[in-house]
Amino acid sequence: MEIRLENITKIFVQKDKSEVIAVDTLNITIPTGKLIGLLGPSGCGKSTTLYMIAGLLKPNGGRIFFGDEDVTDTAPEDRGIGLVFQNYALYPHMTVRQNIMFPLENIKVPKPEAMIRAQEMADLVGIGELMDRKPKELSGGQQQRVAIARALVKKPRVLLLDEPLSNLDARLRLQTREEIKRIQRETGITTIFVTHDQEEAMSISDEIVLMDFGVRRQMGDPQDVYDKPENLFAAKFLGTPPINIFDGEIKNNNIVLAGKNIGKSKGSDQKVVIGIRPEGFIVNEKGSFELDVDMVETIGRDTSLIINDPTRENNTFRAIIETKHRIKPGDVLKVNIKKDKLFIFDVDLGNLIN
Amino acid sequence: MLEKQSNLKAWLYLLPAMALLLVFTFYPLFNAFYLAFLRDYSYLNGTAEGYTLFGNFIDVIQGANFRIAMKNTSIIVFISVPISVMVALLISVALNSIKKLQGMFQTIFFLPYVTNAIAIGMAFAFIFHQDYGLFNLILGVFGIDPVNWVGLGASWNTAMFALLVYTVWGGLAFKIMVFLAGLQNIDKQYYDAARVDSTPKWRVFSRITVPLLSPMIAYITITSFIGAFKAYRTIIGMFGPTLRPPGTLSKDSLITIVGLVYDSIAQADAVGKISQAAAASIILFLITLSFTGVQMIISKKRVHY
Structure with a gap:
């Protein structure tokens, strides 16, 4: 179902x-x-958007289509959606089985069939053995699965999840997000989920919609949005550690940062905002750019450097380099900047300049 | 050392309340038990002819009014409480679902709680007046002849009906307040979830609202039953100290068990009457206790905390 x-x-x-x-x-x-x-x-309007798709909130303007059908004025119960709430909203007085069967009771599915469908759905989400427990006897991750099973059991056209992982601890979050991906793949249902966690969104989404102040800032494949941010917001929001932002300028088609040319641009001469991803620095003895290393954080896979930069607000920025370079605090490192990790944005609107 | 000190402080803070409870609750309580087992106790002289195990209880049970009091109390308890709990539940659900004027209606429904029961009783007696009463006026609209509800020579049936209406109404305020507080504590997401799953309204009420409110419902039901067993003020308010419509016989009295206790106390000068009052109150205590026990057992199975 296209939405x-x-x-x-x-x-x-x-x-x-x-x-x-x-x-x-x-x-x-x-x-x-x-x-x-x-x-x-938070506050960017993503949950509001989800609840408008669900029908629990009514838009003040615009239309919502499920396929060719205009559902803007359709009541939530007639839209054929499954909704998983942030805190799951499982009925505490019902067992897992009763919770999952509840939507089927409403559409008058005969009890034997409802029992079978509930069991199938519970097996799919991996809680088939917990059918006679009450929600409070389950862990957060299990409750979340019950909520997904309850949303899916009536075979909705669309599955909506509101911050599905925010109530889980870190380890469970990792496990559950894979689980959501698997369930979505096995059922093939169009699924929309809301999150403020960029890592979570990037890791499981086929596409992400990046929103800010109720406006769509960018939409696309997660890797594309990361590699080709259309604006400063998108560049800043995605990536851990976050992108480094500097004040610079374009002069005679050169990108100038702290008096040094670090790349080429076709843009006209102007002040710009320069963004360099932490992994955008390549160690090179002939490099044009010098990094004054303040601290070294060894991670194992790569090495994170805290670089002194008195021109910046917090006096430092971060660079990530390969482990083969053994760096000590106090070293001055010569680097070049990778072209595809360097972005320039106009100062006023934050739009990307080629 | 530190713990001991704070313990001492805690007891010190509890002392005033404990002292009051001791003098005005525990002493009378134990005294009532003591009095109930005295033979021919004279309130005037403070003397008794030894002890008796069941004597005073038998006197109470064989008393002329005991059966009437039992009947009246049971009717008040088993009719007014279920009705008022259900009505209060419906009103609070309705109140909770409106947005405009909710505060105003809340105040209106709460007013009876802060009004004197005797005063309201008098007002109700007037509402049920044969010639000027609001109730007969409304019945008149439907072409029903005026009924002598509580006036001179009114029957037990009509008087009890009026009393029940008053009892139900008088009990609503507190129940509505508690239910409304409970309803406002129920997470709105349950209702959103039910809506997305196309749950019909009555099913939302019966499968979600009532179970989630069941701790409140159990609390209200148990305390209301206990309160109804102690009914007395309402009857005084409506019928005055005779506890029956004027010009009727004592067999038509609306006396309750508490009424029986007060009746005996009023005749305190007669030998043994105070002991009978104590015995009657212990009978009431035992009935209430066993009934509450049964309710607790039932609610353990039915209430979802």
Whole structure:
């Protein structure tokens, strides 16, 4: 089921009558059978968008389509969606089996069939043995699976997950996100999930939609968004450790940082914001750029360097280099900057300059 | 050392409350038990003719009004409590679902709680007045002739009906307040989840709201039953100290077990009456205790905490 949002706008009226635009003329097309991550900082409108797709919130403007069907005015119960809430919203007084069967009771599936379907769904998410437990007797990860089973059991057209991993501890989060990916693949259901965790979104999504202040900032394959950020926000939001940002300029088609040419640009002469990914530095004795190493963090796979830079606010930035270079604090390192890890953005809007 | 000191402080803080409880609750309680087993105790002289195990209890049970009091109390308990719990539940769910004027309605429904029961009883007696009462006026709209609910020579049936209406109404306020607080504590996401799963309204009520509210419902039901067993103020409020409509016989009295206790106390000058009052209150205590015990056992199975 392809989902299309056309010019969706949502305005919340605060208690003091002031208006907050949570989602601003949003246009997204979500392809059939894919796992899509809605990603952005808290308050960016991603959950609001999810709840509008679910029908629990009504947009102030724009249309929502499921396939060719306009569902903007359709009640949530008639949209054929499965929704997994952030805190799962499992009914505490019902057993796992009763929880999973509850949606089927409502659409009057005969009990024997409902029992079989509930068991199938529980087996799919790996909680088949826990059917007679109450939710509070389950771990967070198990509860989350029950919630997914309950959402999937009525065979919805779309599965929506609101911050599905935020209530889990770090180890469980890793395990569960693989699980979500597997369940999505096995069922082939179009799935949208909301998260503020870029790593989570990038690791399991087929595509990510990056949002900020209710606006879509970029959408695409996670690797593409990381490699080709369209704007400063996208560049800053993705990547750990985050991208290093410097003030620089374009002069005579050269990108100039701290008085040194570090690359070429076709842009006209202007002040720019320069972003260099931490892994964008290559150690080279003839390098044009000098790094004054303040601290060395050994990770094993690679080495993270804290570099002194008095021009920056916190006086340092971070570079990641291969382990074959044995660096000590206090070393001055000559480096070149990888072209594909270097981005320049205009100062006013933060848009990418080629 | 440190622990001992703080312990001492804790006891010190508890002392005023403990002292009051000792004088006004525990002493009368034990005294009642003591009095109930005295033979021919005279309140005036403070003398008794030794002890008796069941004598006073037998006197109470064989008393003219005991059966009537038992009947009246049972009717008040088993009719008014279930009705008022259910009505309160429906009103609070309705109140919880409206947004506008919720505060105003909340206040209106809570007013009876802060109003004197005797005053309300008098107001209700007037509402049920044969000639000027609101109730007959409304019945008149439907073409029903005025009924003598609580007036001169009114029957036991109509008087009990009026009393039950008043009891149910008077008990609503507190129940609504507790239920509303409980409802507002239920996570909205349960309702969103139910909505997405196309759950019909009545099923949301019966399968989600009631179970999630069951601790409150159990608490309210148990305390209401205990309160109803002690019914007395309501009857005084409506019928005055005779506890029955004017011009009726004592067999038509609306006396309750607590009424029986007060009746005996009123005749304290007669030998043995105070002991009978104590015995009657112990009978009431035992009935309430065993009934509450049964309820606790049931609610353990039915309540989801």
